[in-house]
Each structure stands twice: as structure tokens, then as C-alpha cells.
Amino acid sequence: MFFLKCQAVATVVAATFLATPLAAAPFAYISNQLDNSISIIDAEQGKVVDTIIVPGKPAGVAVAPAGDKIYVSTPEAKGFAVVDVKKRKVITEVLVSDGALGIATGIDGKRIYVADWYNNNVDVVDADSLKIIKTIPVGDSPSGLVVSPDNRWLYVANRLSDSVSKINLNNLTLTKTSLVGSHPFGLTIDSRGERIYVANVQSDDVTVLEAKRLLPIATIKVNMLPYAAALALNDTRLFVTNQDDGSVSVIDTATLKEISLIDVGNKPEGISTHPDDRHVYVANWFDSTVSVIDAKTMKVIDTIKTGNGSRAFGQFFGR
Secondary structure, eight states, rough: OOOOOOOOOOOOOOOOSSOOOOOOOOOOEEETTTTTTTEEEEEETTEEEEEEESSSOOOOOEOOTSSEEEEEEEEGGGEEEEEEEETEEEEEEEEEETTTTEEEEEETSSSSEEEEEETTTTEEEEEETTOOEEEESSSEEEEEEEOTTTTSSEEEEEGGGGGEEEEETTTEEEEEEOOOSSSSSEEEEESSOOOEEETTTTTEEEEEETTTTTEEEEEOOOSSSSSEEEETTTTEEEEEEEEETTTTEEETTTEEEEEEEEOOOOSEEEEOOTTTTTTEEEEEETTTEEEEEEETTTTEEEEEOOOOOHHHHHHOOOO
């Protein structure tokens, strides 16, 4: 099964004090697939403050805009779990399909979007009733999802079709699909909704798409098996996890050139940016850790021990 990888012996990394203090108190929610759990990291303290059991091999993570709930895709449980942030426990398990992987929420919090890896569609779930209200066919093996800042569009990375699809969220219809690199997986969008950055696992590069017309602008070479991406410093720098060499590529979004390569843990996968827009958190699958990068200095300033098999695929920071 695609979601389950061979378990490696976790490397225990002692946490160090942050070189630069973080802004007060947001939490990062890290899915630990091999432990069936989520680690809650207090970004101010720089450590895990709680662990929540989530059955079903949790993978994808999305934080509700209100910050009161976390949605976690559970491939083996064929759906997703709803976690209450205050209670710090699973309050509902939602059956969607046996291919649930990528997950995202609308900006208004009214809908949850789930990529169905096996059935090649995106399920649209009402956030109140937790019922599927629409199933939208896309490309083969959809994975990463991202909603535009104006809540009008949903973008979907179709791994086995080598494409990205654009869905109109007003009428829930597919409007366009464009080819990108080989086996796209994670993707992110800038704060103006103008550019989409797509990590292409098999071609070892990032496709930059103009969001409005879904047209390629550039292809940027990175390192081995890029998995996901996140923006920082007012969208001026893009950070891309490279699974096979334990690194993160840093791209200047003005020149669209790689400007740095940062060593992190073994098999980095999920990546998300702290609300301060400066500190970038990277989930390291084989090390069962999270690396914290200072986007200004482009240095790892902390390593936090999490659970076994940390993936954290999606937007895992709450505010």
C-alpha cells in the first residue's frame, strides 16, 4: 500500500534551545503514521506538549480556520479524524474512501476537501454535517491540495497523471488541468493567489504555475525526490523538502533560482511555516523528528523529537 513505508530505526536527536525566539504560542500538529498519533508542538517552548492517538495511519493534516479543530486523513480507516483542539482528542471519525490522503479546508471553514488516491477524485465534505456533498473527478492518484486565499479555487496535484487540476469552488466543477513535472505530490500557493509551486517527486524539480490560467512559468531543479513545499518571508523564499538526501532546497521566488541547500533529518516530508512567516518546520519521516529552519539565516535552529514516522502532509500549523 502506498501510504505505508518501511519503518526505519528512529534517530533520537536531543532538542536544543532556539537561536531566535519564536512568536508566542501557535501549535504545530504532526501526524506520526507509524505510531497512529499526532504530536502537538508548542512552538514557543520548542517541544512536544501532548500526543493524541489517531487510529488509521494518519498522514494528511489540515487546521480549521477557527483553530478549534484539526482534520487528519486516515488511509487505513478510509477517511479522516476530527480532533478537538481544546479537548486534545479525536471526537469524530468520518468515512470517506479507502484512498484518503491529502486534506485541506476552505478559508471560510465551511468545507473539507479530501483527495481520494485510489478513486481519482476529490470529496467535498460539509464541515458541519461531515457528509459528502460532492465528488469531483480529477487526475490519477490525487495527493496534495491547496485552496486559494480568496476561497474561490482548489488546486489538486495528480501524481500519476503528472498534472495539476483547478476546481471552481463556487459551483464545484473542474475548470482546467495542466501538465507539470513527473509525479507531482505536494503544492503550495502564494498569499496573493498568483503562483502555485508544485513539488515533482520523480523529475526532481518544482513547477511554477500561474494560478489564473494554470500555465507553467518555470521549472526549477532541486534535489532528490522533492515531496512538499512552503513559502516564508512574505513569499520571497520557497522551501522544498527533498526526501532522498535529507535536505531542504531554498528558492528565491524573484529569480526562481535555488540559493541554498539545508541539511535536515532523514526522509523529510511535510513542511509548513510558523505564523510568524519566518520559521519553517519540517517533518522527518525516518528520524521521527521535526527540524526548525530560520528562513532568514537558512539554518536549522532546533530539532524536536516527535512520534514514529512523522509525515505531517499539509498545512499543520494552528494560530
